Amino acid sequence: MKIGIPRALLYYFHHDLWLNFFKNLNIETIVSPETNKAIVEMGVNNSIDEACFSSKIFIGHVGYLQDKCNVVFVPRIENTGIREEYCTRIFGVYDLVRNTFPNVKCLHADVNYLYGKSEPGAFIEIGEALGKDKSESLEAYNNALLTANSIKEAKILQQEKLLNSNGTKILIFAHAYNSYDAAVGKEITDFFIDNNIKVAYADVINEKEAQLLTQKSYGKRIYCRVTAQQIGGIKKYKDNVDGIVIISTFPCGPDAIFSELLIRQIKDKPILNIVIDELDSKAGIQTRMESFIDIINNREVKH
Amino acid sequence: MKKAYLGVDIGSISTKGVVIDESSNILSDSYLWTLGNPLQAVKNVLNEISQKLDKSYTIVNSGTTGSARRLIGTALGSRVIKNEISAHAIGTLSIVPDVQTILEIGGQDSKIILINNGVIMDYAMNTICAAGTGSFLSSQAKRLDLELEDFAEIALTSENPAKIAARCTVFAESDLVHKAQIGHSKADIVAGLCRAIVLNYLNNVGKGKQIKSPVVFQGGVSKNAAVVKEFEKELKVPVYVDPDGHLMGALGAAVLCKAVKEETPFDFNLTDINFETKGIECSNCPNNCEIICVYKNKNLLDAWGNKCEKGAQKLHSL
Numbered sequence: 001m002k003i004g005i006p007r008a009l010l011y012y013f014h015h016d017l018w019l020n021f022f023k024n025l026n027i028e029t030i031v032s033p034e035t036n037k038a039i040v041e042m043g044v045n046n047s048i049d050e051a052c053f054s055s056k057i058f059i060g061h062v063g064y065l066q067d068k069c070n071v072v073f074v075p076r077i078e079n080t081g082i083r084e085e086y087c088t089r090i091f092g093v094y095d096l097v098r099n100t101f102p103n104v105k106c107l108h109a110d111v112n113y114l115y116g117k118s119e120p121g122a123f124i125e126i127g128e129a130l131g132k133d134k135s136e137s138l139e140a141y142n143n144a145l146l147t148a149n150s151i152k153e154a155k156i157l158q159q160e161k162l163l164n165s166n167g168t169k170i171l172i173f174a175h176a177y178n179s180y181d182a183a184v185g186k187e188i189t190d191f192f193i194d195n196n197i198k199v200a201y202a203d204v205i206n207e208k209e210a211q212l213l214t215q216k217s218y219g220k221r222i223y224c225r226v227t228a229q230q231i232g233g234i235k236k237y238k239d240n241v242d243g244i245v246i247i248s249t250f251p252c253g254p255d256a257i258f259s260e261l262l263i264r265q266i267k268d269k270p271i272l273n274i275v276i277d278e279l280d281s282k283a284g285i286q287t288r289m290e291s292f293i294d295i296i297n298n299r300e301v302k303h
Numbered sequence: 304m305k306k307a308y309l310g311v312d313i314g315s316i317s318t319k320g321v322v323i324d325e326s327s328n329i330l331s332d333s334y335l336w337t338l339g340n341p342l343q344a345v346k347n348v349l350n351e352i353s354q355k356l357d358k359s360y361t362i363v364n365s366g367t368t369g370s371a372r373r374l375i376g377t378a379l380g381s382r383v384i385k386n387e388i389s390a391h392a393i394g395t396l397s398i399v400p401d402v403q404t405i406l407e408i409g410g411q412d413s414k415i416i417l418i419n420n421g422v423i424m425d426y427a428m429n430t431i432c433a434a435g436t437g438s439f440l441s442s443q444a445k446r447l448d449l450e451l452e453d454f455a456e457i458a459l460t461s462e463n464p465a466k467i468a469a470r471c472t473v474f475a476e477s478d479l480v481h482k483a484q485i486g487h488s489k490a491d492i493v494a495g496l497c498r499a500i501v502l503n504y505l506n507n508v509g510k511g512k513q514i515k516s517p518v519v520f521q522g523g524v525s526k527n528a529a530v531v532k533e534f535e536k537e538l539k540v541p542v543y544v545d546p547d548g549h550l551m552g553a554l555g556a557a558v559l560c561k562a563v564k565e566e567t568p569f570d571f572n573l574t575d576i577n578f579e580t581k582g583i584e585c586s587n588c589p590n591n592c593e594i595i596c597v598y599k600n601k602n603l604l605d606a607w608g609n610k611c612e613k614g615a616q617k618l619h620s621l
Contacts, residue, residue: 038589187610264511270425284412284428287370291388291426298422 001130003107004069006061007032009054009090010077012176013226016151018073020144021123025132030069032061035183039064044278046100053249053277054177054184055089055096062097066104072097075122077111083221084113084228087254159204163240168296169198171237173262174247175226175255176203184276185247188289192245195293200241202233209236224254234262242296243270250277270295307360309569310557311348311379312390312550313341313371316410316437316523320348321553322356325561327397331355332550341371342378342578353571362569366390366556370411377597377605378578382567383559387552392416392423394555395519398545403515406534406542408504408524410437415508417515427508437523443475443496447489454493458529461494468499475499497529501537516540521548576600587613 003022005011011018011031022029032039035057043060051059065072076094079085094108107129109122120141127137163169170192172179179185179201189199203226210232215221217235222228234244246262248255263271272292274285307330312319314337321332333351337344366383367376368390376384395405396418405416413436417425429436444451458464465487467478475496482492518540524530525544534542547554579598584591594608596616606616 036589037591287386287388288428290386291423294386294389295423295426 002028002069004065004072005031008058008061009177016148017144020147024140032064052252071105071107074106081113083223084225085223169241170243171200171241173202202230205233227254246273305360306363308557308560309362309365310553311367312552313369313375318344318348319553320352321550323557363566364560364563365569366560368552368556382563388426390552390555394551397558402519404518406520407522409522413508455528457490458494458497461490464498465491465495467495498533501533519543585614
């Protein structure tokens with residue numbers, strides 16, 4: 001039994017939990033490689049036009065995995081409570097995969113707290129499908145959760161250290177599946193790192209703290225869970241960086257609203273807004289990044 | 304020997320070159336169409352510049368900017384290869400030191416640069432779409448069977464500009480046809496187009512930005528007096544257009560050269576050297592990067608476009 005895990009969308013939020021869960025159950029996994037042109041093409045060709053670029057990438061990763069494993073892991077996380085929802089594109093991909101690749105077997109479970117489907121319950125369900133009993137799955141889940149949480153905490157500490165160090169720093173406002181994807185944000189963050197700029201991420205922040213900060217600044221909870229976390233990160237880290245870079249894929253609903261909101265609200269930091277789509281026109285982005293670096297470096301010198 | 308610095312701005316539509324002395328005075332300049340061949344355009348520009356240049360000056364460094372900055376910078380052995388935004392701001396600051404806002408509408412892109420105390424504070428650029436730029440105007444001029452050079456003159460005679468949407472050439476076309484069919488005069492339509500350019504720019508590129516005087520307007524479209532007038536009407540401040548406005552990018556690249564300590568003697572004989580470029584598709588991984596190789600007299604000078612080491616090009620002859 002070999003489980004294929006697409007390196008896209010939810011993977012970037014939960015990979016430590018997932019991979020450790022399967023490892024604890026002694027089940028072999030294969031993660032698709034970093035997004036490359038062939039994966040993008042496969043995704044674009046198998047998606048409808050209206051889907052966002054990130055979900056097209058997901059479809060491409062499933063396409064890559066289809067003949068390399070027994071089942072593909074495609075869970076659906078709809079929400080983790082009231083006003084803690086995931087994007088429809090994210091929880092819609094399970095149905096898209098089933099209809100796009102009828103021959104691909106999916107390993108699937110739902111997380112929907114509003115309908116009484118909890119995360120531990122989902123992992124027990126997955127364990128059952130793999131022939132493991134309830135206590136075995138629960139133990140594997142709990143241990144994986146501990147590992148994942150400690151990795152998360154270490155990341156937050158590491159980022160705080162970076163933010164308190166000297167040098168020019170920028171804060172990336174992007175969904176994790178965009179900021180770390182080789183076809184979306186990674187090329188951009190690499191460019192800044194190559195130019196001696198330290199890169200911090202708005203979503204690397206304690207979830208509870210992020211929610212409180214977001215609620216405090218907007219008076220109510222933002223239903224999009226992923227964005228709410230990033231907004232909290234902006235509030236917390238903004239004053240420690242020299243500029244903010246927004247990276248989103250076309251067409252993303254929450255990003256369309258919140259990138260605009262941030263640009264209007266934040267007046268004391270330069271902001272670069274980059275929207276990526278499958279048209280692969282990188283020429284304009286290069287010029288924008290170069291001039292953005294000039295601006296944040298010049299500010300350093302003169303002020 | 305008197306020292307001089309060369310700046311070249313290779314844009315999508317036109318190529319500009321300028322030579323300055325140590326106090327940033329323009330000694331010689333040239334402005335020619337790129338015509339889709341940046342290497343040839345630069346050779347022509349260099350020829351023109353060297354003919355106009357006083358022979359007692361020696362060029363000690365060169366800089367490039369514009370969309371072909373890397374290609375030409377490699378070919379010329381330039382010390383400075385700068386993005387257009389910084390180059391334009393620095394060039395403009397050397398002519399109008401107290402400038403606070405630079406509006407620019409070029410052939411394919413438009414940008415706004417905000418400056419405070421001589422430091423670039425913020426900028427914005429249009430997205431991939433070239434709506435509301437010079438190419439929009441020239442395609443509409445063709446449709447109306449007019450010369451782009453006559454646009455301003457005709458537009459200024461209009462007293463009641465027609466309302467035309469400039470957000471997209473496709474929408475503008477249907478607007479344009481419609482206005483003509485219901486009886487608007489050509490002058491009103493042309494004036495409407497000029498106004499649409501300004502509104503589109505302020506709504507998209509200038510959105511949410513504080514435009515403070517002194518305002519400098521440059522790029523090819525700044526030569527159109529009707530557009531300048533519409534900008535003044537909308538912004539309610541004087542809009543300054545420098546007669547050398549088209550040279551600002553090149554000037555900025557040249558000014559930046561002055562700060563480079565190491566000197567690289569520059570030879571105008573370069574125009575006799577054979578430069579070639581070749582695009583190859585790397586097949587070492589599924590990314591299939593498009594790699595551009597630049598050859599100088601059949602020897603590989605530089606190559607770029609590869610995302611990883613697998614696509615790195617070894618020095619070789621063509």
